[in-house]
Amino acid sequence: xxxxxxxxxxxxxxxxxxxxxxxxxxxxxxxxxxxxxxxxxxxxxxxxxxxxxxxxxxxxxxxxxxxxxxxxxxxxxxxxxxxxxxxxxxxxxxxxxxxxxx
Amino acid sequence: xxxxxxxxxxxxxxxxxxxxxxxxxxxxxxxxxxxxxxxxxxxxxxxxxxxxxxxxxxxxxxxxxxxxxxxxxxxxxxxxxxxxxxxxxxxxxxxxxxxxxxxxxxxxxxxxxxxxxxxxxxxxxxxxxxxxxxxxxxxxxxxxxxxxxxxxxxxxxxxxxxxxxxxxxxxxxxxxxxxxxxxxxxxxxxxxxxxxxxxxxxxxxxxxxxxxxxxxxxxxxxxxxxxxxxxxxxxxxxxxxxxxxxxxxxxxxxxxxxxxxxxx
Numbered sequence: 001x002x003x004x005x006x007x008x009x010x011x012x013x014x015x016x017x018x019x020x021x022x023x024x025x026x027x028x029x030x031x032x033x034x035x036x037x038x039x040x041x042x043x044x045x046x047x048x049x050x051x052x053x054x055x056x057x058x059x060x061x062x063x064x065x066x067x068x069x070x071x072x073x074x075x076x077x078x079x080x081x082x083x084x085x086x087x088x089x090x091x092x093x094x095x096x097x098x099x100x101x102x
Numbered sequence: 103x104x105x106x107x108x109x110x111x112x113x114x115x116x117x118x119x120x121x122x123x124x125x126x127x128x129x130x131x132x133x134x135x136x137x138x139x140x141x142x143x144x145x146x147x148x149x150x151x152x153x154x155x156x157x158x159x160x161x162x163x164x165x166x167x168x169x170x171x172x173x174x175x176x177x178x179x180x181x182x183x184x185x186x187x188x189x190x191x192x193x194x195x196x197x198x199x200x201x202x203x204x205x206x207x208x209x210x211x212x213x214x215x216x217x218x219x220x221x222x223x224x225x226x227x228x229x230x231x232x233x234x235x236x237x238x239x240x241x242x243x244x245x246x247x248x249x250x251x252x253x254x255x256x257x258x259x260x261x262x263x264x265x266x267x268x269x270x271x272x273x274x275x276x277x278x279x280x281x282x283x284x285x286x287x288x289x290x291x292x293x294x295x296x297x298x299x300x301x302x303x304x305x306x307x308x309x310x311x312x313x314x315x316x317x318x319x320x321x322x323x324x325x326x327x328x329x330x331x332x333x334x335x336x337x338x339x340x341x342x343x344x345x346x347x348x349x350x351x352x353x354x355x356x357x358x359x360x361x362x363x364x365x366x
Contacts, residue, residue, distance in 0.1 A: 034150055044254060045150035048157050
């Protein structure tokens with residue numbers, strides 16, 4: 001039997017980010033993260049943890065360490081300039097009812 | 103099934119009884135293995151494995167429900183899935199003895215799972231083409247689930263067998279202790295022969311060949327040696343069991359035995 005109370009993944013299992021495509025034609029969306037020993041196990045874990053209720057038809061996993069992220073300290077420089085440019089929102093287009101998922 | 107004008111009723115009754123036993127064997131193996139896996143819930147080596155094992159258990163119990171319901175209908179004595187699961191004693195259970203073996207450590211659970219996954223893959227693949235439409239439909243659903251189970255268990259077998267010195271030693275020990283129970287996997291008896299003659303089940307010999315080949319391939323990937331064929335037959339499918347089944351049923355059936363007909 002396992003050590004009682006040790007439900008945490010082994011410390012040497014790297015973290016993976018999980019992306020699920022919920023239906024054909026839609027994009028993969030980030031749903032969470034998990035630990036796994038390698039990529040194959042990460043896909044299986046993602047299947048077992050994140051698609052138990054028919055959430056998806058496709059899974060992507062990527063090592064969290066391989067993600068290059070923006071620095072929160074740069075947020076002002078990166079995102080502030082867009083704040084006063086509301087005209088960039090294409091609000092003047094009428095979207096037909098038939099168009100979903102836009 | 104004999105459609106001849108002089109088909110004796112007795113012959114049909116015998117076929118029905120054999121079919122009921124045949125279906126119960128499949129059902130009980132899934133049910134007992136599912137119950138065993140359920141014992142891991144909350145104790146898995148990692149949260150992800152905990153959920154993974156529970157998923158396997160739920161697939162197996164789902165198969166057992168479909169099969170038990172069908173066995174009860176074939177039997178024709180008004181027993182439903184619950185009556186068959188909760189109100190039979192150990193000698194009436196017809197599961198493989200392999201399925202009832204204790205969880206042991208993670209390696210033992212994985213080796214047991216993998217051996218049965220390989221067995222179910224062949225049995226369900228053949229049954230999907232059965233002349234019995236009900237069994238064919240259940241098997242077609244189950245074989246998809248089993249493909250994932252095998253992917254899970256063979257993946258772990260390779261990791262553990264080809265892993266650290268300790269994981270390798272534990273996996274070899276599990277293989278050594280469980281291998282003897284594989285003797286009954288494809289040992290055809292009169293029930294199997296009747297099913298084969300009726301076109302309900304495929305002959306077991308070709309399935310046994312395929313099972314052996316897959317097992318050899320998986321063991322090779324795990325850098326483990328294929329053990330020699332087991333010497334002595336075991337008879338779980340005839341209702342002969344190791345002492346472990348009684349304890350398992352005691353836990354599984356406790357609620358229905360203590361409070362007959364209880365619902366929630």
